[in-house]
Structures are given as structure tokens and as C-alpha cells.
Amino acid sequence: MPRLKPATLYGWLLFAPAGVMLTLFAFTPTVATFWQSLFSRGTARRPSRFVGLDNYEAMLADPVFWRVAGNSLWYALGTIPTSMAIALGMALWVNSKLPARTLVRMAYFTPTVLPMIAAANIWLFFYSPDIGLLDQVGRGLGLGGHNWLGDPSTALGAIIVVTVWKEAGFFMIFYLAALQTIPPDLKDAAAIEGAGRWTWFRRVVFPLLMPTTLFVLVNAMINSVKLIDHLFILTKGGPNNASKLLLYYVYESAFSFFDQPYAATLTVVILLTLGLLAVIQVRGLDRRIHYR
Amino acid sequence: MSRVLPTPGRVLEVGAAWLLALLWIAPLLYAFWAAFHPPAYVTRFELLAPLTLDNFVEAWSYAPFGRYFLNTFLLVTLILAGQFFFCTLAGYAFARFEFPGRDLLFALTLLQLFILPEVLIVENYRIMSGLGLIDSIAGIGLPYMASAFGIFLLRQAFKQVPRELEEAARVEGCGFLGVLLRVYVPVAKPVYLAYGLVSVSTHWNNFLWPLVVTNSVETRPLTVGLAIFGAPESGVNWAVISAATLMVVAPLLLAFLLFQRQFVQSFMTAGIK
Numbered sequence: 001m002p003r004l005k006p007a008t009l010y011g012w013l014l015f016a017p018a019g020v021m022l023t024l025f026a027f028t029p030t031v032a033t034f035w036q037s038l039f040s041r042g043t044a045r046r047p048s049r050f051v052g053l054d055n056y057e058a059m060l061a062d063p064v065f066w067r068v069a070g071n072s073l074w075y076a077l078g079t080i081p082t083s084m085a086i087a088l089g090m091a092l093w094v095n096s097k098l099p100a101r102t103l104v105r106m107a108y109f110t111p112t113v114l115p116m117i118a119a120a121n122i123w124l125f126f127y128s129p130d131i132g133l134l135d136q137v138g139r140g141l142g143l144g145g146h147n148w149l150g151d152p153s154t155a156l157g158a159i160i161v162v163t164v165w166k167e168a169g170f171f172m173i174f175y176l177a178a179l180q181t182i183p184p185d186l187k188d189a190a191a192i193e194g195a196g197r198w199t200w201f202r203r204v205v206f207p208l209l210m211p212t213t214l215f216v217l218v219n220a221m222i223n224s225v226k227l228i229d230h231l232f233i234l235t236k237g238g239p240n241n242a243s244k245l246l247l248y249y250v251y252e253s254a255f256s257f258f259d260q261p262y263a264a265t266l267t268v269v270i271l272l273t274l275g276l277l278a279v280i281q282v283r284g285l286d287r288r289i290h291y292r
Numbered sequence: 293m294s295r296v297l298p299t300p301g302r303v304l305e306v307g308a309a310w311l312l313a314l315l316w317i318a319p320l321l322y323a324f325w326a327a328f329h330p331p332a333y334v335t336r337f338e339l340l341a342p343l344t345l346d347n348f349v350e351a352w353s354y355a356p357f358g359r360y361f362l363n364t365f366l367l368v369t370l371i372l373a374g375q376f377f378f379c380t381l382a383g384y385a386f387a388r389f390e391f392p393g394r395d396l397l398f399a400l401t402l403l404q405l406f407i408l409p410e411v412l413i414v415e416n417y418r419i420m421s422g423l424g425l426i427d428s429i430a431g432i433g434l435p436y437m438a439s440a441f442g443i444f445l446l447r448q449a450f451k452q453v454p455r456e457l458e459e460a461a462r463v464e465g466c467g468f469l470g471v472l473l474r475v476y477v478p479v480a481k482p483v484y485l486a487y488g489l490v491s492v493s494t495h496w497n498n499f500l501w502p503l504v505v506t507n508s509v510e511t512r513p514l515t516v517g518l519a520i521f522g523a524p525e526s527g528v529n530w531a532v533i534s535a536a537t538l539m540v541v542a543p544l545l546l547a548f549l550l551f552q553r554q555f556v557q558s559f560m561t562a563g564i565k
Contacts, residue, residue, distance in 0.1 A: 017382070018443060024419065025409065025434060026438075032419075108312070110316070278403065281406075
């Protein structure tokens with residue numbers, strides 16, 4: 001019998017505690033989600049039974065699902081590019097010789113340390129019709145009041161604004177860290193070549209920031225799936241599902257409608273999306289390693 | 293002195309940067325305004341509006357915030373301790389031991405960077421009820437303890453420790469756990485600090501999973517308590533909600549203002565590695 005090498009034994013022993021936790025709370029629930037999505041909803045009279053892909057059929061026939069999927073897509077499209085662009089702008093400013101730079105950086109970053117729930121409480125007041133701050137300012141400018149969160153055409157937009165505000169400062173940090181690694185002589189060299197600021201940014205800074213941009217992009221995509229806390233305060237997905245996002249719908253299906261199999265089916269959609277992101281990230285990381 | 297006058301473009305740019313900063317901090321400043329003035333001044337901005345602490349007193353008496361604070365404190369401490377334990381051991385295994393299946397296990401671990409506990413609320417709820425941990429602080433914390441992020445971070449840190457340091461400790465008679473505690477952990481102190489700050493601020497603010505898994509005052513963290521408190525149907529006025537909101541964010545905000553540099557550095561380190 002071959003003897004177990006010490007490195008093997010220690011390696012396994014050291015990984016085991018974390019391995020048990022990951023198995024219990026990450027791997028098992030992931031697999032169980034797929035499995036659960038193949039069963040019917042159990043009731044007191046009829047226990048849950050295997051139904052194959054019926055839940056998926058029901059999902060594809062569910063108009064709320066399509067509404068929610070569309071919302072999630074718009075949410076991603078509305079939050080990701082905007083917050084990344086603002087983050088980059090913030091980082092460039094904070095990295096330059098700006099008067100009161102520390103104060104400005106603090107202002108940009110502060111929303112990151114606030115809980116989304118607290119942020120939503122404050123924003124709720126901004127948005128409330130008539131008495132809210134937004135309407136008060138609008139009235140000062142001669143505009144009429146508007147129910148930002150109660151109007152299906154503005155509810156999702158209002159949610160997106162809060163997310164962008166919350167996230168931009170967080171992403172700024174990563175850009176800032178990357179900017180600080182750009183050697184100063186590079187800038188001198190560019191200046192000697194007569195490169196203007198725009199050329200410098202477009203030809204040197206932006207390409208050097210590509211790995212960071214990819215990293216931030218993937219993070220922003222993950223966040224656009226999971227950042228739904230403010231929905232609980234601001235709209236609860238309403239009005240009429242206008243601002244409902246996928247993960248919120250999962251929560252609602254499981255814990256308000258008590259339809260666990262349907263919640264699992266919706267979760268599978270999220271898992272597949274995240275899996276796709278993982279593949280993109282791994283590909284990108286590969287390229288990054290070659291790049292160095 | 294021969295200071296060059298700033299160009300109009302530069303002035304405009306500085307103005308824009310400042311305006312954005314003002315815009316970004318305005319919601320918080322507004323919360324301060326509403327919380328420290330009588331409810332009548334919620335939308336009346338007068339320089340000489342009387343200051344008051346009544347809103348805080350009222351918020352504190354409406355809901356068991358003391359208990360919520362305790363719960364959150366216990367929660368973040370428990371999570372941090374668990375994360376340090378599990379991630380240190382696993383990070384050490386991945387950094388320094390050659391064992392069959394290592395690369396596969398590492399890849400599986402990293403999957404958790406994408407498949408977050410938030411997404412698995414439905415099945416995790418089922419598992420927690422199987423374990424009898426619904427409505428317990430351990431139940432909130434357990435899914436976050438073996439964090440892929442922490443394992444990855446510590447593995448990177450441990451990998452940078454020179455082998456000679458380890459060999460010196462071995463010569464002095466340290467076993468593989470002794471080496472971990474005497475050599476690796478001390479060297480990785482800045483990483484622990486960074487990870488700790490990120491972890492505490494994440495879990496101080498976390499909401500969805502705690503909401504799902506708790507249903508009593510004895511376990512609810514601050515965020516969940518605040519959400520119930522601030523619900524429009526609770527009929528509490530804006531000034532009081534603002535005061536409660538500020539109470540909830542105060543410890544973290546204060547820590548951030550005092551240790552701004554460490555915070556920013558921590559988020560940077562944690563993000564880049």
C-alpha cells in the first residue's frame with residue numbers, strides 16, 4: 001500500500017474545515033437548487049412530486065418573469081456603464097492635484113460604507129411625491145410634482161440612480177489603485193512627445209486600466225444581480241412589477257408566495273447568468289496573465 | 293512667487309469635481325439636517341432652525357435598537373472569527389501544500405466568488421431549518437464563513453512568504469501548525485486587517501439573508517430592524533427615521549472618518565490581490 005505523503009495529509013486536513021462549510025452552504029444548495037426546480041410545489045393534500053421541466057415551462061409562460069427579466073437587463077444596462085464611467089472620472093480627479101482632494105475622495109467614497117437600507121431610507125424621502133426634496137426643488141424651478149416611485153415609467157430609473165450613487169465610489173477605489181501604479185516617468189515621456197491630456201488618457205492610461213476595467217465590470221455585473229436591498233424600502237418591486245428584479249422575485253416567490261420550486265427555477269436563471277460571468281472572468285484573467 | 297494662473301478649463305474641472313462631491317455627500321448631509329431638527333424643519337432649511345436630539349430619543353424608544361446593535365455586533369464578530377479560522381487554514385493549504393486534487397478544489401472554491409450566499413437564499417433556508425438554526429445569529433453567519441474571497445486573499449499573502457523563514461522555524465522545532473501561527477499569520481497581518489475591515493463593513497450592512505433567516509428581536513441585526521422601523525406603514529415621521537438611520541450607520545461612518553486611509557487602503561488591497 002502506498003504511504004500517504006505528509007503534504008497530502010496536511011493539505012487535506014487544512015482544507016477540510018472550509019471544505020465542509022463550502023459543501024454545506026455553497027455546493028449543496030447550488031446542486032439542490034437545480035434538483036428542486038424539477039419538482040412541483042407541495043401542498044397539504046398533494047405532496048411535492050417530480051415534474052421534469054414543468055416549472056421551466058411555467059416560467060416561460062409567466063408574464064411577470066419576462067417583465068422581471070427585462071427589468072433586470074435594463075437595471076444592468078443602466079447601472080453598470082454609468083457607475084463605471086463616473087468611477088473612472090472620480091478616480092482621475094482624485095488622483096490629480098485637486099484642491100481639498102482628501103475631502104472630495106471622502107465624499108465620493110462615503111456611500112460605500114452606508115448600508116443600502118439606510119441609503120434607501122434617505123432616498124425614499126427625496127422621491128416622495130410633493131413633500132419630497134426632489135419635488136420641492138422641482139417646484140422651485142416651476143415644475144409640477146411627480147410620484148417618482150409610484151409611476152411605472154420612472155420607478156426603475158429611480159432605483160438605478162440610487163444604485164449608481166451607491167456603487168460609483170466603490171469602483172473608484174479600484175481605478176485609483178490602478179492609476180497609482182502607472183509610473184510617473186511615463187507621463188513625462190508622453191509630455192516630451194507632446195501628447196495632450198486626452199491623448200495621454202486615450203493612448204496610455206485607458207489601455208493600462210483595461211485589466212481593472214474588466215475586474216470592475218465583472219464585479220458590477222455580479223452586483224447588478226445581488227444588489228436589491230433598496231427595493232424592499234423604495235418600491236417593493238412595484239408599481240405593477242415595474243421595478244421588480246430577478247433576485248427580488250426569487251425572494252417573493254419563496255417567502256411571500258411559498259412556492260419554493262418556482263423560486264428554485266428562477267434561481268437557476270441567476271446561477272446560469274453568474275456561471276457565464278465566471279467563464280468571462282476566467283478567460284479575461286488568462287489574458288491578463290499573458291499580458292504581463 | 294510665480295504661480296501660474298489656472299486656466300478656465302481647469303477651474304471648470306475643479307468646480308465639476310467639487311459639485312460631484314457635494315452631490316454624492318448631499319443625501320447624508322440631508323439626513324443629518326432632518327435628524328437634528330424638529331420635524332417641522334424637515335423641508336424648511338433655515339439657518340437658525342433649533343437643534344434637537346428628540347428624534348434620536350424617540351427612535352430609540354420606538355424600537356429595540358439596543359438589542360439590534362448587540363445582535364449586529366455579535367454577528368460581525370462571529371463571522372470575522374469564523375472567516376479568519378476557515379480561510380487561514382484553507383489559504384495555507386492552497387499556498388504551501390502539494391496534494392492531489394488541489395487545483396480542482398481551488399477552482400471549486402473560487403466558484404463561490406460568483407455564486408454568492410445571497411443567491412442561494414431558498415436552499416440555504418432549507419438547510420438552515422434542517423440544522424435547526426433558523427432565527428439564530430449562527431444561522432445568519434455560517435454561510436459567509438468559508439469565504440472564497442478570504443481564502444484567495446490569504447493564499448496570495450502566504451505565497452509571498454519566503455521559504456527560508458519557514459525553514460528557520462522548522463529548524464527550531466515548529467510543526468506545520470506552529471509554522472502557520474509563528475511565521476505565516478504574523479507576516480500576513482496587513483492582509484488580515486484589510487480583510488477584516490472589508491468583512492465588518494460588508495456584514496454590518498448586509499440585509500437580504502439576515503431578513504430571510506431571522507424573525508425575532510433577539511436575532512435581528514440593525515439593517516433588518518431599520519427596514520421594519522422605516523416601513524411607511526409604521527407611520528413614523530421623517531425626522532425620526534433619519535435619526536434611526538444615522539444611529540445605524542454611525543459606528544461604521546465614525547470608524548471610516550477616523551481611519552479613512554486604512555479603509556481606502558483596505559478596499560484597495562482586498563480588491564487587487
